[in-house]
Amino acid sequence: MRVLAVAAVLALIVPSLVAQAAAELLAREQKLTLRAVPALHALADAWQAQRQHQRALDLRKEVWLDYAENDERARDKCGFVRVGTTWRKDDNRLVLDKDMKGTAAAIKKVEQEQAALRKELVAEHRSLATAWAKVPDEPKALRHWQRVIRLQPGDKEATAALALQPFEGYAGTAMEVAMLRRARAIRGACDWLRRADIPTFEMGDRKHPWLEAVNVPHVGVRSQHFEVWGTLPPADMKVLAQDCERALLLTHTLFGTWRGSMFVPTRTRTMVFVHSFEVYAAMLDLCADQFDAARLAFLKTDVDQAFVQYEKQDLRLHKAHLGLDASRDQVVRGVVQDAAGITTDGLNEGLGHAACGFLFGRTLTFLLEQSKERTEAVSTKKTLAPDLAVWQQIAEESAWSKSDTRTSELVLLSAARFTTEQRVKAWAICHYLLHWRPELLHELDQSQTPAIKSAPEVEAEFLRRTQADLPKIDAEWREFWGRSVELRKAMLVDPVPDEKAPDRAAKVRARSLVDALNAQRAAASIGPCGFCVAIGPDVLATQKYDEQLTKAESDRKKKPKELIPLPTAPAAIGTTVLWSRQKEATAAMATWLCNPAQRDVLLHPGRELFGASVYAGAWVLDVAAPALATRTGLPMCWPHHQQSGVVGSAVVGDLGTRAMAVLAAAGKQPTDTVGVPLTLHFARAITPMLLAGVSCRVYAGSQGVPGVLVTYAAAANETEVADGCVAFVPLAPLASGAEIEVLWELPTDFLGKNERFPSMSFTVK
Secondary structure, eight states, X not given: OHHHHHHHHHHHHXXXXXXXXXXXXHHHHXXXXXXXXXXXXXXXXXXXXXXXXXXXXXXXXXXXXXXXXXXXXXXXXXXXXXXXXXXXXXXXXXXXXXXXXXXXXHHHHHHHHHHHHHHHHHHHHHHXXXXXXXXXXXXXXXXHHHHHHHHSTTOHHHHHHTTOEEETTEEEOHHHHHHHHHHHHHHHHHHHHHHOOOOOXXXXXXXXXXXXXXXXXXXXXXXXXXXXXXXXXXXXXXXXXXXXXXXXXXXXXXXXTTTSSOOOOSOOOEEEEEXXXXXXXXXXXXXXXXXXXXXXXXXXXXXXXXEEEETTEEEEEEEOTTOHHHHHHHHHHHHHHHHHTOOSHXXXXXXXXXXXXXXXXXXXXXXXXXXXXXXXXXXXXXXXXXXXXXXXXXXXXXXXXXXXXXXXXXXXXXXGGOOHHHHHHHHHHHHHHHTTOTHHHHHHHTXXXXXXXXXXXXXXXXXXXXXXXXHHHHHHHXXXXXXXXXXXXXXXXXXXXXXXXXXXXXXXXXXXXXXXXXHXXXXXXXXXXXXXXXXXXXXXXXXXXXXXXXXXXHHHHHOTTSOOOOOOOOTTBTXXXXXEOOXXXXXXXXXXXXXXXXXXXXXXXXXXXXXXXXXXXXXXXEOOSOOOOOSSSOOEEESOTTOOSBOOEEEGGXXXXXXXXXXXXXXXXXXXXXXXXXXXXXXXXXXXXXXTTOEEEEEETTEEOOXXXXXXXXXXXXXXXXXXXXXXXXXXXXXXXXXXXXXXEOOGXXXXXXXXXXXXXXXXX
């Protein structure tokens, strides 16, 4: 009874003490605000007196971002005006934001005063963070630690409390670092796509029936997945066809395996570009039965693009009168929008702007729809559309003022009623989600149905589909655009420095290794990856091993009679690190791709970023970062269907231990030459029982190709980890120029009713 009585007393006392402690801390926070706000204003005034306008503006922002959101003076100085309960940027207000020349002695004095205030604020925020942690109230504690890290970057206590992770000189939360890595992936993919010479072929004497029908001279260019026709010069048509492939590959990179299965484009369309307004109108007249009179007039006079069918072919028709840059913009947005399969105007528009921003650093065209009805979306070009620096500024201001359109409203908007702010929010939320969780774009798009007509209903449906809260995502979006300035700066950093940097040559060489990989991924219709500099412990151990091996081999040549031992290779080689002493990056990549397990790593569609070492002695590739596995769906095969230029042979010793063991049973020695392995990749772990049910038949013409099957299900003490991979290894090299047909048979568990895995064919180099 006495124990129960004590427990009852404690049950009453403890909450009371916690409440008292919280009240005391809230009072301390209020006191801190009363100290910080006037002190920051005083410093800002001092900076302005010395014409240091940007420094003053930064402190005004700090007032309303960190201490007093509705501080009238700080908001006014930053150019905001109150509208009801919100703040909006007044574009007519002059806000000085450039530091000019001041008095050196006075500037030094203000710097000293600011440093003293920073020290005082850091101490109190640190004290409050520690005190809130003891209450405990973790969100309040973390908020103060965040202010410590902003005021004193690199602070060890704050770094530990916030669990910040380092990546390329930036320390951030797990989510921030994930977004930074994702930014490196997208930036690196686009960098390679811009530099890549993508194969295209002119159509020669072949003509397009639609253009023939209006009797205009025209040319056609085809690429791997597209045809582009029109009246532009052949050189321009080639660029547009290449941009089609660039945009399709970018879409593969953007969505990869994020939706749970390997990304498959929803659709691709042939594109037609004509310079003349008259030809554009005449071509639409040939398809007049596809539109009512008002729609046809709108397409002819108000916009510069239309979706049309001609002889059962889906096409995009474009006016090309604004120049090549505008046409390239239209191509990229069109291909990405078609491939992604987004249907709502708001997200479709935001995705198009984001894709052009990634590839070109600008966006020149925008969506315009009939104001009286909502049918299919079309595009028009507007030469005065703002560049992305302006878009970013608008996004920041919307986030600061909390005046942005709710994300749930974007899927309900018609393109006929887009405001500038809504257009920018559509771009900014797509940009944000593509760097965080791309699959949410599709889920958001699907959260709007004919029965769902309000923002709260969209939010409820999105929550049901994803267990993610849209208002919370909006709040995080505002945090990203309103506060995460350093993160956004880090996301824009190029891992390869400018021409004058002393380490540029070494980093360009390292990047060339990922370039060689991206060429192989593109050939297999897999999205290219990003590049970063590899400096991990396994990479360093591999570099050290290469140096020791080189020295030992040199010593053996100098002293042939001595028994000089060779160093032991690190266990990381072949698992978390790939190593090659080939002279060229392309040769190193070709050797690695011969090994089915290493190919599974290099071509995984859920892998986004590879680290390459700047070490000059050998090629070292970091493959330790995990790939995003699929959850469902059919596997990918290599070579890809209709892939050409595939190397036909491989040395047994290059194929890895599993393949060597199976081939040894078939009488093959490590030095023998066999056919290049043909592989199937599920991009996820598959049970050995199911994997054993996979079979393969290969034909060269009408002749069967004999070979052995090698499976890579997880096994004890196995160093070659490639769960969900199966390889067919021909027992003899494939003949040069031969067309090879491959028929994979899968267990019924992977297939729908009456579904068969499609056969594929490729051409040997």
